[in-house]
Amino acid sequence: MNILKKIIMPLLGLLLWELLAKWLNNPVIIPPVESVINILMNPQTSVLGTGNLIENTLISIKRVISGFIIAGIIGIPLGIFMGYFSTIMDLFDTFIELLRPIPPLAWVPLALAWFGIGETSMLFIIFIGAFFPILLNTIAGVKSVPKILIESIETLGAKEKDILLKIILPASSPSILTGLRIGAGIAWMCVVAAEMLPGSSSGLGYLIMYSYSLGRMDIVVASMIIIGMIGLILDRGLKYLENRYFKWKSLTK
Amino acid sequence: MSAILEIKNVVKKFISEKKEVLAVDNVNFYVEHNEFLSIVGPSGCGKSTLLRMIAGLETPTSGEILMEGKEIKGPGAERGMVFQQYTLLPWRTVLDNVAIGLEIKGIPKKERYEISRKFIKMIGLEGFEDSYPYELSGGMQQRVAIGRTLANDPKIVLMDEPFGALDAQTRTILQNELLKIWNKDKKTVLFVTHSVDEAIYLSDRVIIMTARPGRIKDVIPIDLDRPRERNSMEFIEYKKKIVDKLKDEVLKTYNMNNYSI
Ligand SMILES: Nc1ncnc2c1ncn2[C@@H]1O[C@H](COP(=O)(O)OP(=O)(O)O)[C@@H](O)[C@H]1O
Ligand SMILES: [Mg+2]
Numbered sequence: 224m225n226i227l228k229k230i231i232m233p234l235l236g237l238l239l240w241e242l243l244a245k246w247l248n249n250p251v252i253i254p255p256v257e258s259v260i261n262i263l264m265n266p267q268t269s270v271l272g273t274g275n276l277i278e279n280t281l282i283s284i285k286r287v288i289s290g291f292i293i294a295g296i297i298g299i300p301l302g303i304f305m306g307y308f309s310t311i312m313d314l315f316d317t318f319i320e321l322l323r324p325i326p327p328l329a330w331v332p333l334a335l336a337w338f339g340i341g342e343t344s345m346l347f348i349i350f351i352g353a354f355f356p357i358l359l360n361t362i363a364g365v366k367s368v369p370k371i372l373i374e375s376i377e378t379l380g381a382k383e384k385d386i387l388l389k390i391i392l393p394a395s396s397p398s399i400l401t402g403l404r405i406g407a408g409i410a411w412m413c414v415v416a417a418e419m420l421p422g423s424s425s426g427l428g429y430l431i432m433y434s435y436s437l438g439r440m441d442i443v444v445a446s447m448i449i450i451g452m453i454g455l456i457l458d459r460g461l462k463y464l465e466n467r468y469f470k471w472k473s474l475t476k
Numbered sequence: 477m478s479a480i481l482e483i484k485n486v487v488k489k490f491i492s493e494k495k496e497v498l499a500v501d502n503v504n505f506y507v508e509h510n511e512f513l514s515i516v517g518p519s520g521c522g523k524s525t526l527l528r529m530i531a532g533l534e535t536p537t538s539g540e541i542l543m544e545g546k547e548i549k550g551p552g553a554e555r556g557m558v559f560q561q562y563t564l565l566p567w568r569t570v571l572d573n574v575a576i577g578l579e580i581k582g583i584p585k586k587e588r589y590e591i592s593r594k595f596i597k598m599i600g601l602e603g604f605e606d607s608y609p610y611e612l613s614g615g616m617q618q619r620v621a622i623g624r625t626l627a628n629d630p631k632i633v634l635m636d637e638p639f640g641a642l643d644a645q646t647r648t649i650l651q652n653e654l655l656k657i658w659n660k661d662k663k664t665v666l667f668v669t670h671s672v673d674e675a676i677y678l679s680d681r682v683i684i685m686t687a688r689p690g691r692i693k694d695v696i697p698i699d700l701d702r703p704r705e706r707n708s709m710e711f712i713e714y715k716k717k718i719v720d721k722l723k724d725e726v727l728k729t730y731n732m733n734n735y736s737i
Pocket of ligand 2: 523524525560636
């Protein structure tokens with residue numbers, strides 16, 4: 224019964240889409256369902272001479288992972304130190320508060336000026352997108368560690384290093400993972416946008432723009448569906464990790 | 477016997493923007509090696525504050541605290557503390573919670589687990605080694621916290637109302653276990669409690685504190701052989717004596733609180 228409730232709307236949507244496509248009979252505005260499905264079912268066939276769907280998807284994923292990893296490598300330690308040492312917080316806080324509200328895409332001109340057209344610029348945009356949620360959630364996680372936990376292990380002989388590794392890091396891990404999940408979602412949106420920029424020649428974002436310029440809306444929609452599914456898998460996967468490894472968080476009062 | 481811990485003219489004022497609270501006012505006492513010393517006093521009289529200063533978690537506003545003749549600077553493993561609040565690490569199992577002090581000391585896994593298992597048995601939680609704190613009742617969590625402190629083998633154990641959350645039966649069992657360890661390992665225990673009965677049952681001496689600001693009202697040596705008989709005449713005499721002295725202080729606290737409302 225529950226499954227039925229969950230799939231009834233998507234099925235109705237699909238039906239509506241098919242009816243509209245039939246009625247309009249203009250694949251440049253609404254491509255027929257079966258031609259989209261056909262593309263999705265044959266992801267290994269090259270589309271429009273720009274490589275196949277799988278290749279372009281993997282290129283986008285690789286970019287996201289690279290930018291995301293750099294964001295994590297900088298964001299997590301910086302967040303831990305900012306949350307724990309108030310001097311570091313004071314030093315960076317204003318700066319970060321100023322940069323944070325700037326949308327990743329507003330960095331595009333600067334990125335192009337600094338890194339030129341190509342991979343580095345795209346990585347930079349993804350980095351910016353993932354960095355702030357990771358940083359801010361890490362800081363929030365560190366700040367929410369109960370002081371009494373730190374005090375209790377200090378009376379067991381813990382020094383600064385033990386406090387950081389045995390209390391701060393594990394206690395803020397759930398929050399850090401939440402930051403990673405939100406960051407990954409934004410990074411995934413950023414890569415698609417970055418691949419639409421001039422000079423790009425691969426990836427799902429590029430494929431969408433290129434297909435659009437040739438009026439191939441079926442490929443556009445197929446690519447959009449892949450983007451949606453990967454975003455969903457990413458989010459669910461990280462949520463699964465949160466539930467699996469940080470059960471204590473929700474169960475501790 | 478000689479003093480392991482000396483508290484000299486210790487004053488603690490908490491100063492915030494709005495007000496000043498004089499929590500501990502010129503307290504002097506000492507704890508001897510291998511002594512079991514209890515502190516009783518009305519709530520809010522500064523018992524926890526005093527213990528926290530000895531643990532090195534607060535600095536006295538004036539006065540000094542000496543551990544084996546040396547002024548204490550910050551917390552250290554030789555002064556283990558069992559807190560009034562729950563302080564287990566929620567992401568660690570019982571075994572890993574008990575073992576954390578030994579882990580910090582760098583003792584290899586096999587050895588620290590061996591030691592920790594012994595203490596888990598002592599606190600009566602055999603079979604719960606792999607449980608997480610959220611799977612335990614409040615009293616069980618407090619027992620784990622006691623095991624964690626004792627497994628770390630401190631020279632002096634500071635205990636802040638450690639049995640407050642336990643039912644009477646468990647309480648009695650743990651009192652006896654604590655006495656056993658104290659006796660066997662030649663530990664020194666400084667024990668805060670609101671139960672006069674518990675203080676007399678356990679201690680060599682009982683310190684009675686006044687209502688806030690906390691001062692020492694009296695120190696009563698308990699000259700009874702162990703194990704002590706709670707129904708004995710002498711035990712009841714002690715109880716009367718201490719309860720009498722406490723009663724005035726509790727009333728003062730009560731009036732103070734009423735006044736401030
Ligand atoms: N960190 C603090 N800041 C301000 N006041 C405090 C602080 N800690 C304790 N106090 C105050 O000091 C007094 C003594 O507290 P405490 O030592 O916890 O008493 P007890 O343990 O005897 O019940 C209380 O009035 C309490 O409100
Ligand atoms: Mg207290």
